Amino acid sequence: MQANMHEAKSKLSQLVERAEAGEEVVIAKSGKPAVKLVPCKTDKKRIFGQFRGQVYATKDFDSKEVNEDIANMFGL
Template sequence: MQVNMHEAKTRLSQLVEKAEQGEEVLIARGGKPVARLVALEIPPVLERPLGLLKPVALEPNFRERSLEALGAEELTEWHGP
């Protein structure tokens, strides 16, 4: 479907509805198409969190074992003097 600029201004809501229904709307100036109105293709919403937001299961004593692996100097830097 092709409409002129004035008609596009007047009927914008109707033209957007047509675009949402899959119709391509060309907007013309002086009979020459200058713009195209089409529906956006919105990607589906992810059903699970992205990697950094995904819950991670840790061993029950993970923190203690991690601290044991550090040397005395590193522990001092971590916790302070």
């Protein structure tokens, strides 16, 4: 949906609701698209320990040999 500046001023709350619902809302200035209303991303709450028991590291994950192998793979 595209709205002009005057319409956006008078119907801002409705345009925001439509953008939050997933609709693309563009505000035009002199008939040319100027800005797009998009919903803000909310940070998801992190859950401590949510991957417990799913991630494993080998005993040599930080050994000199492994670090050298990785460095060689990246040309360092």
